[in-house]
Amino acid sequence: xxxxxxxxxxxxxxxxxxxxxxxxxxxxxxxxxxxxxxxxxxxxxxxxxxxxxxxxxxxxxxxxxxxxxxxxxxxxxxxxxxxxxxxxxxxxxxxxxxxxxxxxxxxxxxxxxxxxxxxxxxxxxxxxxxxxxxxxxxxxxxxxxxxxxxxxxxxxxxxxxxxxxxxxxxxxxxxxxxxxxxxxxxxxxxxxxxxxxxxxxxxxxxxxxxxxxxxxxxxxxxxxxxxxxxxxxxxxxxxxxxxxxxxxxxxxxxxxxxxxxxxxxxxxxxxxxxxxxxxxxxxxxxxxxxxxxxxxxxxxxxxxxxxxxxxxxxxxxxxxxxxxxxxxxxxxxxxxxxxxxxx
Amino acid sequence: xxxxxxxxxxxxxxxxxxxxxxxxxxxxxxxxxxxxxxxxxxxxxxxxxxxxxxxxxxxxxxxxxxxxxxxxxxxxxxxxxxxxxxxxxxxxxxxxxxxxxxxxxxxxxxxxxxxxxxxxxxxxxxxxxxxxxxxxxxxxxxxxxxxxxxxxxxxxxxxxxxxxxxxxxxxxxxxxxxxxxxxxxxxxxxxxxxxxxxxxxxxxxxxxxxxxxxxxxxxxxxxxxxxxxxxxxxxxxxxxxxxxxxxxxxxxxxxxxxxxxxxxxxxxxxxxxxxxxxxxxxxxxxxxxxxxxxxxxxxxxxxxxxxxxxxxxxxxxxxxxxxxxxxxxxxxxxxxxxxxxxx
DNA sequence: CTGTTAGCGCATTCAC
DNA sequence: GTGAATGCGCTAACAG
Numbered sequence: 105x106x107x108x109x110x111x112x113x114x115x116x117x118x119x120x121x122x123x124x125x126x127x128x129x130x131x132x133x134x135x136x137x138x139x140x141x142x143x144x145x146x147x148x149x150x151x152x153x154x155x156x157x158x159x160x161x162x163x164x165x166x167x168x169x170x171x172x173x174x175x176x177x178x179x180x181x182x183x184x185x186x187x188x189x190x191x192x193x194x195x196x197x198x199x200x201x202x203x204x205x206x207x208x209x210x211x212x213x214x215x216x217x218x219x220x221x222x223x224x225x226x227x228x229x230x231x232x233x234x235x236x237x238x239x240x241x242x243x244x245x246x247x248x249x250x251x252x253x254x255x256x257x258x259x260x261x262x263x264x265x266x267x268x269x270x271x272x273x274x275x276x277x278x279x280x281x282x283x284x285x286x287x288x289x290x291x292x293x294x295x296x297x298x299x300x301x302x303x304x305x306x307x308x309x310x311x312x313x314x315x316x317x318x319x320x321x322x323x324x325x326x327x328x329x330x331x332x333x334x335x336x337x338x339x340x341x342x343x344x345x346x347x348x349x350x351x352x353x354x355x356x357x358x359x360x361x362x363x364x365x366x367x368x369x370x371x372x373x374x375x376x377x378x379x380x381x382x383x384x385x386x387x388x389x390x391x392x393x394x395x396x397x398x399x400x401x402x403x404x405x406x407x408x409x410x411x412x413x414x415x416x417x418x419x420x421x422x423x424x425x426x427x428x429x430x431x432x433x434x435x436x437x438x439x440x441x442x443x444x445x446x447x
Numbered sequence: 448x449x450x451x452x453x454x455x456x457x458x459x460x461x462x463x464x465x466x467x468x469x470x471x472x473x474x475x476x477x478x479x480x481x482x483x484x485x486x487x488x489x490x491x492x493x494x495x496x497x498x499x500x501x502x503x504x505x506x507x508x509x510x511x512x513x514x515x516x517x518x519x520x521x522x523x524x525x526x527x528x529x530x531x532x533x534x535x536x537x538x539x540x541x542x543x544x545x546x547x548x549x550x551x552x553x554x555x556x557x558x559x560x561x562x563x564x565x566x567x568x569x570x571x572x573x574x575x576x577x578x579x580x581x582x583x584x585x586x587x588x589x590x591x592x593x594x595x596x597x598x599x600x601x602x603x604x605x606x607x608x609x610x611x612x613x614x615x616x617x618x619x620x621x622x623x624x625x626x627x628x629x630x631x632x633x634x635x636x637x638x639x640x641x642x643x644x645x646x647x648x649x650x651x652x653x654x655x656x657x658x659x660x661x662x663x664x665x666x667x668x669x670x671x672x673x674x675x676x677x678x679x680x681x682x683x684x685x686x687x688x689x690x691x692x693x694x695x696x697x698x699x700x701x702x703x704x705x706x707x708x709x710x711x712x713x714x715x716x717x718x719x720x721x722x723x724x725x726x727x728x729x730x731x732x733x734x735x736x737x738x739x740x741x742x743x744x745x746x747x748x749x750x751x752x753x754x755x756x757x758x759x760x761x762x763x764x765x766x767x768x769x770x771x772x773x774x775x776x777x778x779x780x781x782x783x784x785x786x787x788x789x790x
Numbered sequence: 791c792t793g794t795t796a797g798c799g800c801a802t803t804c805a806c
Numbered sequence: 807g808t809g810a811a812t813g814c815g816c817t818a819a820c821a822g
Contacts, residue, residue: 114568114593116799127809132801142807157589159569163515164799166506167814177550181535183750184733188531192524192552199551199563204570207520207550208542209535220542226502227517227547335733364737371739390527390678394707396714396739407526459815470793475817483791507815510798 115156123152135160162204166228173203175417176224176232180212180302184333184361185389186406187235190257193410194233201418214301218243225250231417237261237268238303253420257413258304258404260428267416267427269409273304274311276402276433277356280384281315283400283435284354288444289382292316293345293352294328295338295362305330308358308386327352331362338365346375353381353444360385360392360401367395367440378442388436397439405431458499466495478503509571516546518760519567519575523555523645527676527704528732529749530578533600536753537576544761555675557644561586568593574760580604580611581646596763600756601647601747603771610759610770612752616647617654619745619776620699623727624658626743626778627697631787632725635659636688636695637671638681638705648673651701651729670695674705681708689718696724696787703728703735703744710738710783721785731779740782748774 121131126145134141134149135158141149152158166172175198179187195205206224210217218240224232225246231253244264247254254265262268284292294312297305309328316326327348329341338361345352346369357363363385370377377383377397385392385401392399409431416427464474469488477484477492478501484492495501509515518541522530538548549567553560561583567575568589574596587607590597597608605611627635637655640648652671659669670691672684681704688695689712700706706728713720720726720740728735728744735742752774759770 117801118799128800129802129810130808133808136801138801140807145807157565159565161510161799162570163506163509164814165801167504167510167798167816168800168802170814172506182531182538183535185528185531188525188528188534191531191550192526195525195550195552199566204549204566205551206547207534207538208548209538223542223547226505228505335737361733364733368737390704391734391737394678394711394734395737460817461815471816472794472818473792476792479817485791488792504815507798508817510800510814511816511818513798 114161115158116161117158119156120149120153120158123156124148172228172230173201174206174227174229175203176206176208176221176227176229178208178210178217178220178224178232178234180210180235181333182209186333186359186361186387189406190410190413193407194414195410197411197414198417201414203417212298212302214238214240214243218246221247225252231255231420233257233413233417236303237263237265238301239264253417255413255417255420257409260430261303262426262428266420266425267413267429269413269416269427269429269431271404271431271433272311273307274314276386277308277311278315279433279435280356280386280402281312282319283437284356284382284384284441285316285319285321287354287382287441289354290321290444291325291350291352291354292321292327293348293355294326294358295341295345295355295366296328296330296358297333297362298330305358312356325352333359333361335361335365335368338362339369340365342366342369343373346370346373346381351381354384354441355381356384356386358386360387360389360399363399363401363440364391364395367397367399371396377440380445382441382444384441392436392438395440400438400441401436403434403436457504458501459504460501462499463492463496463501466499467491513571515571515573517549517570517572518546519549519551519564519570519572521551521553521560521563521567521575521577523553523578524676525552529676529702529704529730532749533753533756536750537757538753540754540757541760544757546760555641555645557581557583557586561589564590568595574598574763576600576756576760579646580606580608581644581649582607596760598756598760598763600752603773604646605769605771609763609768610756610772612756612759612770612772612774614747614774614776616650617657619729620651620654621658622776622778623699623729623745624655625662626780627699627725627727627784628659628662628664630697630725630784632697633664633787634668634693634695634697635664635670636691636698637669637701638684638688638698638709639671639673639701640676640705641673648701655699668695676702676704678704678708678711681705682712683708685709685712686716689713689716689724694724697727697784698724699727701729703730703732703742706742706744706783707734707738710740710742714739720783723788725784725787727784735779735781738783743781743784744779746777746779
């Protein structure tokens with residue numbers, strides 16, 4: 105610590121009680137809205153607290169009450185904007201309820217995720233919010249034994265969790281697939297995220313392929329490439345796809361990050377979008393409206409998903425269980441998609 | 448909490464001491480690697496702890512030792528990717544040192560920032576990392592009194608802080624200004640972030656204007672519009688700028704978010720970039736390489752800035768003071784800039 | 791080297 | 807309705 109620290113500058117419950125001219129017990133009761141406090145006394149305490157800008161020491165409160173009002177969050181990455189806005193929504197909403205958020209990013213590594221979950225438990229978090237439904241079984245076991253709630257986002261599969269806030273990735277991919285089918289496309293490519301350890305990527309891939317198969321598209325007409333979420337890699341994948349013969353006329357990307365790379369490749373290779381190939385993204389990041397042509401993509405309301413995750417967390421604290429919340433997805437049609445070119 | 452939880456199932460230091468057959472003081476010392484513990488005793492304690500899967504109660508430890516190994520972070524927003532990568536770098540680096548990060552976003556509101564700083568102090572953070580050097584004096588006072596280190600990022604002005612990790616925004620804007628002057632431009636526009644309560648925005652604006660003035664550009668030839676960091680608002684600002692007569696031939700934007708909006712406006716209004724107007728951004732977000740034309744912009748190495756902020760934080764913990772770290776800025780010239788059009 | 795003692799700040803029991 | 811006293815689990819003096 106920096107100086108003689110703490111005690112010197114920080115106001116404690118005792119200070120509030122002194123100023124209000126009552127005991128710390130009464131001050132505590134007043135602040136916590138305990139009913140058995142005289143109206144006048146309560147008023148004086150509240151006034152004193154606000155003048156002093158009193159904020160309860162959470163370590164002491166946690167020690168005493170066994171409630172930390174701390175929530176852990178583990179996201180795969182903050183490198184792209186994808187999860188940042190969800191964090192924003194979650195934090196803002198939880199802050200209103202007096203809950204603080206410990207943040208971690210796992211780099212899409214389920215083993216690091218487990219380590220981070222352990223750290224969070226040691227920190228006393230009462231819930232851990234993660235992305236997706238696929239995690240190491242050890243993570244779930246540990247969290248369970250520690251009595252820590254598990255909230256999954258970007259999914260509606262409860263799995264080992266206590267709450268799932270998101271959407272069905274399979275279904276979402278199906279929307280994209282049907283949209284492209286309706287435009288007359290019959291030869292498809294998909295640029296998927298790495299499905300290993302990533303149920304969102306896997307379900308999007310499977311949902312897309314299954315939808316096409318159900319419509320009678322032979323497997324040979326569906327080429328899937330998996331790659332990390334990175335613009336350049338998305339571009340490289342598109343290059344490969346455009347070299348297959350016959351060439352796909354429609355490409356679905358598991359993320360706008362990949363889609364944007366794909367668009368860039370087409371531009372540099374002189375492949376016309378959507379005339380020669382249609383591209384559909386996923387997420388509706390800001391960037392989707394900024395590339396040329398603007399990207400048709402599935403809009404994920406990330407911020408409200410974060411807020412909903414916060415609400416679910418609070419509901420779990422109040423005794424709720426097995427909460428599943430669907431957030432609405434919506435295909436935003438822009439200029440990167442069009443009818444299949446005549447053969 | 449979820450189950451009967453904690454107290455029931457959770458092992459405390461006392462349990463470990465019992466099992467090891469020593470006092471809790473000795474157990475504590477052994478666990479904390481205190482040198483004055485007999486080798487045999489230490490071994491027994493460690494063994495007992497691991498058998499019981501003992502994890503120290505961090506609330507109790509924090510309350511007693513005033514050491515939380517907790518750092519607070521307040522960023523203006525997580526809505527855009529701007530700060531997210533910095534968070535990533537900071538968290539990853541601090542995690543290695545056993546420090547956890549509490550995240551908050553203030554919405555560019557210095558008053559909310561103050562509230563959040565208070566909350567963080569109540570949570571026992573030992574340092575608060577913020578963006579920029581301008582904050583409410585009350586915030587600095589409070590943090591100081593609480594003995595909490597203040598680390599500022601995106602700036603090299605120490606101000607009331609203990610460490611500053613970033614770059615000189617004035618100077619950075621000067622680089623952009625000189626670059627445009629060298630291209631022969633003489634009529635300028637700037638789309639700036641709101642300077643009120645935002646020293647980064649203000650310094651970029653002032654640095655740009657001063658550089659031009661020093662080169663003999665009359666004030667009447669420099670039009671500055673301030674607006675929030677938002678693509679659409681950037682576009683609207685560009686529209687205004689393009690309606691002034693004579694029209695600026697070069698526009699500097701305080702953020703790529705604004706610049707991208709500006710580019711979009713030009714596209715829709717049929718204004719050629721860079722032939723009719725040059726556009727320079729700031730940040731070098733991914734999106735800069737994705738718009739057409741690709742954006743000339745100042746690259747800010749955000750992730751390493753986050754890591755450097757983490758390093759500075761650790762250095763402060765070790766007794767360092769007044770740490771200033773410069774991160775290297777670099778003008779990335781792409782296609783959105785060119786020579787001033789002939790008049 | 792080890793045990794005993796004393797709080798950290800708060801919420802809560804028990805008296806009054 | 808209010809105050810005094812107790813202890814959450816832990817670490818740090820202080821003795822021995």
